[in-house]
Amino acid sequence: MSGICAGRVVVVTGAGRGLGRAHALAFAAEGARVVVNDLGVGLDGVPGPDSPAAAVVTEIRAAGGEAVAHGGDIATTEGAASLVRTAVEAYGRLDTLVNNAGFLRDRMLVNLDEDDWDAVLRVHLKGHFLPLRHAAAHWRAEAKAGRTPVARIVNTSSGAGLLGSVGQGNYSAAKAGILGLTLVAAAELARYGVQVNAVAPAARTRMTERTFTETMAAPAAGFDAMAPENVSPLVVWLGSAASAGVTGRVFEAEGGRITVMEGWRPGPGADKRARWTPAEAGEAALKLLAAAEVPGAVYGARG
Numbered sequence: 001m002s003g004i005c006a007g008r009v010v011v012v013t014g015a016g017r018g019l020g021r022a023h024a025l026a027f028a029a030e031g032a033r034v035v036v037n038d039l040g041v042g043l044d045g046v047p048g049p050d051s052p053a054a055a056v057v058t059e060i061r062a063a064g065g066e067a068v069a070h071g072g073d074i075a076t077t078e079g080a081a082s083l084v085r086t087a088v089e090a091y092g093r094l095d096t097l098v099n100n101a102g103f104l105r106d107r108m109l110v111n112l113d114e115d116d117w118d119a120v121l122r123v124h125l126k127g128h129f130l131p132l133r134h135a136a137a138h139w140r141a142e143a144k145a146g147r148t149p150v151a152r153i154v155n156t157s158s159g160a161g162l163l164g165s166v167g168q169g170n171y172s173a174a175k176a177g178i179l180g181l182t183l184v185a186a187a188e189l190a191r192y193g194v195q196v197n198a199v200a201p202a203a204r205t206r207m208t209e210r211t212f213t214e215t216m217a218a219p220a221a222g223f224d225a226m227a228p229e230n231v232s233p234l235v236v237w238l239g240s241a242a243s244a245g246v247t248g249r250v251f252e253a254e255g256g257r258i259t260v261m262e263g264w265r266p267g268p269g270a271d272k273r274a275r276w277t278p279a280e281a282g283e284a285a286l287k288l289l290a291a292a293e294v295p296g297a298v299y300g301a302r303g
């Protein structure tokens with residue numbers, strides 16, 4: 001198949017459903033050979049009987065594309081290592097990693113169990129780190145062997161990571177962590193030919209269709225803004241050689257809208273050139289806050 005990813009080999013985690021499935025199909029339509037990873041878990045991360053990765057491979061092949069399934073848990077060393085191995089064994093190379101897999105365990109902080117904290121941090125944050133780490137080791141070896149790759153990593157954050165989201169303390173912390181990881185990976189891996197960016201998507205999937213039923217609903221006619229397929233074109237471009245020079249950036253993608261996010265940056269400041277007393281520090285802080293921009297509201301916050 002021809003397209004902007006012709007000749008590339010792309011791994012997409014959590015690609016059996018929702019956004020990952022849309023990304024895998026879109027990469028294949030642009031000529032990529034795709035490793036479709038999915039563990040087939042329920043909404044809360046509990047493993048189920050489905051093999052959604054195999055179903056997506058069937059869809060890609062039916063459309064004339066090339067794909068293989070990988071059913072491992074990306075938040076384990078073996079799962080992440082075998083993900084990279086699958087790409088290299090099936091197709092002889094790896095060009096792009098899309099970290100996307102995850103699930104939710106929403107609770108207000110006062111009710112959030114340690115298990116729900118650990119499970120969500122594990123699947124999102126460790127589930128980004130481990131595939132990234134194993135893909136990066138592969139690309140470093142390629143670079144050292146004189147075959148510097150044109151490699152790409154696309155991570156998946158969320159509005160919850162950018163602004164915070166009530167009832168999602170675990171998820172917001174994990175998705176904010178992914179933003180920090182993206183910045184460090186972009187800085188560390190540039191020398192090996194690897195670009196690393198993140199997207200914060202919004203789309204109708206099983207993760208969102210019940211909580212935000214009205215916002216996510218498909219219209220009777222016209223542009224279906226919340227279809228997950230609307231997020232994939234940006235992800236495919238970021239995962240292609242065409243995005244040369246773009247790294248360490250974060251984009252929001254929803255419907256027909258793409259927004260570059262401009263992150264934490266210094267606002268008003270003051271320097272006493274000596275230690276403040278607590279009362280002085282408070283007075284200075286209030287003056288600075290009065291001159292500073294008001295932060296965006298946390299999702300779901302009242303007032």
Ligand SMILES: NC(=O)c1ccc[n+]([C@@H]2O[C@H](COP(=O)([O-])OP(=O)(O)OC[C@H]3O[C@@H](n4cnc5c(N)ncnc54)[C@H](O)[C@@H]3O)[C@@H](O)[C@H]2O)c1
Pocket residue numbers: 013014015016017018019020037038039040041042043045052072073074075100101102103123127156157158159200201202203204205206207208
């Ligand atoms: N849908 C949205 O509006 C939205 C908004 C912001 C961020 N996101 C993020 O986008 C990504 C995709 O979410 P979605 O909405 O498509 O959800 P989804 O539930 O439809 O798809 C997630 C897939 O990940 C798989 N998965 C879960 N744990 C796994 C593991 N350990 N190993 C391998 N696969 C695993 C699941 O089986 C599932 O098929 C997630 O990271 C989510 O947090 C989604």
